[in-house]
Amino acid sequence: MAEERRKFKRESAQARREALICATLELVAEHGVRGATVRGIAERADVTQGLIRHYFSSKEDLITAAYEYHMTHMTDLTEAPASQLQGTARDRLVAFVEASLTAPVVDPQSIALWASFLNKVQNDPAMKAIHARTYADFRDRLEALIAAALGEAGQVTEAGQLRHLAIACNAVIDGLWLEGGALPDAFEPDELPKIGLISVGAIVGLNLTHSS
Amino acid sequence: MAEERRKFKRESAQARREALICATLELVAEHGVRGATVRGIAERADVTQGLIRHYFSSKEDLITAAYEYHMTHMTDLTEAPASQLQGTARDRLVAFVEASLTAPVVDPQSIALWASFLNKVQNDPAMKAIHARTYADFRDRLEALIAAALGEAGQVTEAGQLRHLAIACNAVIDGLWLEGGALPDAFEPDELPKIGLISVGAIVGLNLTHSS
DNA sequence: GTCGTAATTATGCAAGTGTATAATTTTAGC
DNA sequence: GCTAAAATTATACACTTGCATAATTACGAC
Known part of the structure; x- marks a missing residue:
């Protein structure tokens, strides 16, 4: 009752x-x-x-925890596809680029989060550390994949040159990621990864578009 | 007294x-x-x-005015160098890329502003309009420069392909701009424009590094 | 069941927020 | 110089903010 x-x-x-x-x-x-x-x-x-x-313990504490949670999540999303693959280094590079330029990595909320956190990341040392670690991790993985793919194709590349290639490829990926998330309706579903593969391929000097 | x-x-x-x-x-x-x-x-x-x-009339009004002021300022900075130049289309493309990847366009405060305004840009229609106009303007200028440079080299490019090239080049520039502003100490002074020219050149299929 | 403890809610507070309005001060025109 | 209008300051108010603390509630241990 x-x-x-x-x-x-x-x-x-x-x-x-x-x-x-x-x-x-x-x-x-x-x-x-x-x-x-x-x-x-x-x-x-x-x-x-x-x-x-x-x-x-405070709002600050909650914000930091949320940032760490999100960054870890993003790292997992880009790490999984390439590392689980058993194929050639070129295949892994392709998978890495594609994963970075497809949903759920490309996503309006992720871009919004990146932008919202930027201030705090640049001021708060704790956040800065989390960011630097994640960023370096991403670029190192990309550089290793590029090196392996080039080696596989019989090309030897010196360290400085390799760094430039990684920076440039990282920049294309970042830029496409940004535009895809900021203007979701401006691109066809598979347009972003397609452009990404062509561009990364052009920069490092490998054709990444045809199936191997 | x-x-x-x-x-x-x-x-x-x-x-x-x-x-x-x-x-x-x-x-x-x-x-x-x-x-x-x-x-x-x-x-x-x-x-x-x-x-x-x-x-x-309100804080909102001030914020909008500040955003418009900033965007106009940025447009002026990237517009001037390429349009004042009398040389070949390729030269103008080079100048455009270089201007976009050097101070004062590459600047921590600009990146911070971009990030800070993103939320409001996506929600407020007035700000969205300002942003869309500026963004389209930038990419159109880039696309026109690429088309002219390719035409100058005797290559004809179809519209769809040209669009992809512009998107990709825009992405590299955006990505490098972002990284240069977010991590000012991670790059040598002229490293960014150098990488930018190599990458844009690789994407469109022109060598932009040697002097013409 | 009941009871104690931890999770959750309820309430309150001091500081900071945008905005409105009234009170001053400067400066140009005569 | 005087004066009136415009620029600037001064003050006040209602509301939101993060945080602290007290009052409830749920739920497992016995």
Whole structure:
């Protein structure tokens, strides 16, 4: 008879933390770090604001945790396809470029997050460290793949030249990633990876478009 | 005898507007749009906060004005070098790429501004219009330069192919611009334009590095 | 069942926010 | 010099912000 409706449900610490982090990322992407208010995050996660303080010592702490969570997620997304592949180095390079220029890596929210976090990344040393590590990791993997693919084709490339190639290829990928996420309707679904492969191929001097 | 120190000085409307806009851009670059508070802007411009309302109907109005000011400024910086040049189309393409990848276009504050404004650009229609116009303008100029340079070399390129080349070159330039501004210490002074010219050249199929 | 503890909510507070309006001060025109 | 209008400052207000603390609620251990 009595309406015994529960007022809330207890969740595991891990689930709650993740829910709060995801709500945070959504709001940061939409309104920037300062626009992601504690109350807004709580509402998005279907929770009252006080709970945030129970899982994170401050908003700063929550933001940092969310940033780390997101960066780790992105790294995983670009790492998996190329490393799981058993084919030639060229195939792995192709897979790496394609993964970097397709959903879910290419995604409006990711670009928005990147932009929203930039300020904080440049000021906060803790965030700067996370960023530098992730960025260097990405470029090193790209450079290694380029070196392997070139070696496979019988070409030897000196270190300085290799660095330039990696910087240039990284730049094309970044630029295409950016444009694809910032202007989602400006490109056909497979246009981005196609342009990416042609461009990276042109820069390093390999044809990456035909099937091997 | 009497200390007749003036409490403030009247400035021309144009000078005050520009001072307020510059202060706004500085703070937006440092702390994001929401972090650029009315009081902070006023202080940076050596003025009390009430004055802002005298020149701009709201903070929103000031932000929009600042964005338009900045975008116009950036367009001017990339437009001037290539259009003033009397040489071949290839020379103008080279000048365009170089100008886009050198200071003052490559500049930490510009990247920070780009990132800070992204949210607002994607939500606010007025800002979106300003952005779309500027972006299309940049890419059209690049595409025209590529077409002219290729034509000069005796190559005819179909429209679709030309579009892809422009997108790809735009992406390298954007990517390099971004990395140069986000990690100012990671590159030698002339490393960025050098890589840019090699990459754009490789993509379109022209050697842009030797002097013509 | 009941009970204690931890999760969750509820409430409150001081500081910062944009904006509105009134009070001053400068400066140009006569 | 005087004066009036415009530029600038000064003050106030309602609202949002992050954070702290107290009051509830759920749920496993016994």
